[in-house]
Amino acid sequence: MGSMNVEKVREDFPITNEVVYLNVANHSPSSRPVQDAIRGFLEDWGRLARHGDMRVEEACRSFARLIGAHPCEVAGQPNTSAGLTMVAEALPLKRGMNVVTNDLENPANVYPWLAQRRKGIEVRIIKGEKGAVGIEDVERTVDDRTGALAISHVQWLTGARSDLGAIAEIVHEHGASLVVDGIQSTGSLLVDIRRDDIDFLACGSYKWLLGPSGAGFLYVREELIEDLEPPFIGYRAVEGHSLEEPRLKGTAQRLELGEPSYLSFVGTGAAIDVILDVGPITIEKRVLKLSGLLFESLPGLGVEIASPSDEGLRSGVVSFTTEDDRGLYETLTQVGFIISLRSAGIRVSPDFYNTEDEVERFIEHVRKLIH
Numbered sequence: 001m002g003s004m005n006v007e008k009v010r011e012d013f014p015i016t017n018e019v020v021y022l023n024v025a026n027h028s029p030s031s032r033p034v035q036d037a038i039r040g041f042l043e044d045w046g047r048l049a050r051h052g053d054m055r056v057e058e059a060c061r062s063f064a065r066l067i068g069a070h071p072c073e074v075a076g077q078p079n080t081s082a083g084l085t086m087v088a089e090a091l092p093l094k095r096g097m098n099v100v101t102n103d104l105e106n107p108a109n110v111y112p113w114l115a116q117r118r119k120g121i122e123v124r125i126i127k128g129e130k131g132a133v134g135i136e137d138v139e140r141t142v143d144d145r146t147g148a149l150a151i152s153h154v155q156w157l158t159g160a161r162s163d164l165g166a167i168a169e170i171v172h173e174h175g176a177s178l179v180v181d182g183i184q185s186t187g188s189l190l191v192d193i194r195r196d197d198i199d200f201l202a203c204g205s206y207k208w209l210l211g212p213s214g215a216g217f218l219y220v221r222e223e224l225i226e227d228l229e230p231p232f233i234g235y236r237a238v239e240g241h242s243l244e245e246p247r248l249k250g251t252a253q254r255l256e257l258g259e260p261s262y263l264s265f266v267g268t269g270a271a272i273d274v275i276l277d278v279g280p281i282t283i284e285k286r287v288l289k290l291s292g293l294l295f296e297s298l299p300g301l302g303v304e305i306a307s308p309s310d311e312g313l314r315s316g317v318v319s320f321t322t323e324d325d326r327g328l329y330e331t332l333t334q335v336g337f338i339i340s341l342r343s344a345g346i347r348v349s350p351d352f353y354n355t356e357d358e359v360e361r362f363i364e365h366v367r368k369l370i371h
Contacts, residue, residue, distance in 0.1 A: 028209070066186065102125060148179050288316070301370060322346070
């Protein structure tokens with residue numbers, strides 16, 4: 001869709017009638033399509049017609065379509081952490097190699113790489129500047145011994161959007177892999193794994209994908225699948241059961257284990273279909289427009305924005321600090337604004353179901369409370 005009827009969209013998000021929900025970077029609100037899908041699955045369960053595996057595969061196909069991947073390149077995972085850990089353990093990293101991450105990452109994209117030290121892998125950590133990772137720092141840190149660089153498309157605290165295409169070019173020049181944590185971008189910004197030359201991307205269900213917790217996806221570039229050696233092998237990863245050496249699937253499913261949370265994938269599949277129906281480009285424009293209102297107005301209130309103001313680095317996540325973050329957060333919450341308080345300050349994350357009026361009311365409340 002080239003345009004969107006916001007009021008019509010809001011009918012599917014009942015919480016918009018109760019509060020101003022600006023917290024999808026923490027957890028998505030429930031929607032009627034998701035509720036209906038889960039309710040229908042539960043009813044089919046009683047008739048022994050739930051077809052859980054089929055529904056997981058449908059959700060994976062929808063996710064593949066959302067990011068521009070082939071279905072064979074997507075594996076279901078329990079969450080982002082599991083997907084990133086699977087990549088870190090399955091990559092053919094050898095003693096003496098290094099992996100690169102940064103100090104802005106969510107722990108989900110740090111611990112799997114720190115764990116590689118036990119294999120003799122050096123972990124190099126880039127220090128972020130002004131809430132973002134600099135391309136020059138990537139160039140200085142990556143070398144011919146680098147096996148992988150792990151980075152978020154959008155940083156969870158500052159909302160800084162990484163230039164994945166530029167980073168991929170540097171990483172690939174040295175023969176390394178680009179591993180992306182996509183949980184703070186996928187569903188709000190246009191994610192195109194071909195355009196940005198991404199090798200791996202892990203994403204959970206419960207933020208911008210608008211699903212319930214318990215589902216996740218892992219994209220693996222098709223050419224790299226056969227090189228991966230999964231640390232664990234489950235029934236979903238193999239071609240037929242055998243007491244001989246298991247024959248792994250030639251798709252990303254070789255990184256799946258056992259029975260997933262069917263309810264989570266059913267709900268998330270329905271949520272992704274909503275995103276696809278509205279249109280990823282339409283949603284990105286909407287999200288950036290709403291976050292842009294915050295960037296335009298908050299500096300005039302005397303607050304300090306922790307998020308990069310450069311338009312090329314913006315996302316749907318905006319963080320700012322005041323003299324009393326906790327007090328302001330608690331007061332805003334009491335009057336009906338659902339937001340987050342994090343180490344980088346007050347974090348606000350509007351989505352396509354929000355209105356300009358809601359964002360402007362939030363700004364006005366901040367103005368009144370700090371003056």
